[in-house]
Amino acid sequence: MSPVAQTFMKLFRGSTGPETLPAQGSQKLTRRSSGLGELSRTWESAEALCILDLGSTSPTNIRHFTESGHRIYSEDLLTASTDPGLPTTDEQGNAVLDSRKFLADNLVYPAAHFDVVLCWNLPDYLHESLVKPVVGRLWSVLKPGGMLLAFFHTRDAGPDSPCHRYHIVGTDILEMQKIELRRELRRGAGDSFQLQRVFNNRHIENLFRDFASIKFFLARDNIREVLVVR
Amino acid sequence: MSAPASGLAQIGKSVFIKGELSGSEDLYLDGQVEGSIALKGNSLTVGPNGQVKASVDAKGVVVQGKLEGNIQASDRVELRKSAVVTGDIATQRISIEEGAYLKGKVDIHRTDK
Numbered sequence: 001m002s003p004v005a006q007t008f009m010k011l012f013r014g015s016t017g018p019e020t021l022p023a024q025g026s027q028k029l030t031r032r033s034s035g036l037g038e039l040s041r042t043w044e045s046a047e048a049l050c051i052l053d054l055g056s057t058s059p060t061n062i063r064h065f066t067e068s069g070h071r072i073y074s075e076d077l078l079t080a081s082t083d084p085g086l087p088t089t090d091e092q093g094n095a096v097l098d099s100r101k102f103l104a105d106n107l108v109y110p111a112a113h114f115d116v117v118l119c120w121n122l123p124d125y126l127h128e129s130l131v132k133p134v135v136g137r138l139w140s141v142l143k144p145g146g147m148l149l150a151f152f153h154t155r156d157a158g159p160d161s162p163c164h165r166y167h168i169v170g171t172d173i174l175e176m177q178k179i180e181l182r183r184e185l186r187r188g189a190g191d192s193f194q195l196q197r198v199f200n201n202r203h204i205e206n207l208f209r210d211f212a213s214i215k216f217f218l219a220r221d222n223i224r225e226v227l228v229v230r
Numbered sequence: 231m232s233a234p235a236s237g238l239a240q241i242g243k244s245v246f247i248k249g250e251l252s253g254s255e256d257l258y259l260d261g262q263v264e265g266s267i268a269l270k271g272n273s274l275t276v277g278p279n280g281q282v283k284a285s286v287d288a289k290g291v292v293v294q295g296k297l298e299g300n301i302q303a304s305d306r307v308e309l310r311k312s313a314v315v316t317g318d319i320a321t322q323r324i325s326i327e328e329g330a331y332l333k334g335k336v337d338i339h340r341t342d343k
Binding site for chain 2: 057059063065066067069071072073075076079080
């Protein structure tokens with residue numbers, strides 16, 4: 001563990017994981033989120049924040065932020081990563097996605113533009129070749145002191161963990177809805193995005209090593225919430 | 231899926247327009263437009279077959295099809311479930327149906343009454 005990470009890393013046990021109460025419809029669950037609870041204090045105490053939501057378009061989240069006077073940007077990077085123009089091969093002949101093209105078309109914002117980035121579970125489901133370039137771009141578009149919230153599965157979650165979108169329904173309550181790919185985006189047998197890998201704590205610290213601090217929140221539902229500050 | 235009201239100005243799905251489109255009545259657009267659309271004081275509805283690559287300035291904007299460009303609406307914007315919008319939205323009120331796709335900023339302008 002790097003000294004910076006050791007200095008800033010704090011472990012909290014607070015998230016209680018998914019409550020088994022289905023919300024509207026059988027595929028919606030709610031879960032308590034300590035990371036969201038901490039972030040909420042930021043947007044409840046500040047005005048006109050600039051917030052980037054990287055999940056699937058969520059009317060709930062857009063309403064949540066616009067009603068509070070914040071500006072929200074919505075960009076669905078997982079769907080964008082299914083662009084048929086992205087697959088290519090690297091120097092070793094491995095199948096990868098073209099990160100330069102991806103970043104030319106996505107996350108195109110001025111430097112230090114956002115106060116908050118809601119990354120959700122993007123790193124777990126994004127193709128390996130895009131993860132580091134995307135995190136690097138997120139660092140540059142976040143303001144110094146800006147915060148990013150991301151979720152990571154633990155190994156116990158299993159390889160078939162469904163990809164969820166997250167709707168903010170309370171200060172620290174999220175509604176989870178399984179993402180189902182549109183028919184034209186389906187590759188192979190899957191009807192949703194597949195978990196690409198499981199990051200351990202060291203991987204996560206390495207991924208966010210350029211950020212000033214990182215804080216972990218351990219939940220009971222095999223999810224680690226991570227709140228990083230640029 | 232809402233159909234255009236009778237008497238409403240319409241651009242059918244086989245029509246392609248490139249340039250500036252402006253008017254002083256409500257418009258139902260189910261074809262293709264590239265350029266800009268200005269309907270100040272009136273509403274634009276982009277039908278399910280509509281494909282718009284234009285900046286839009288109108289009182290109200292309803293999108294059922296595809297729209298690429300910034301939307302400035304003095305009253306409200308509605309994104310229906312089949313909407314695919316790439317661009318920034320500035321309006322007073324917005325409603326987004328489950329399933330709609332948006333890539334861009336939402337800026338709500340509040341007017342003090």
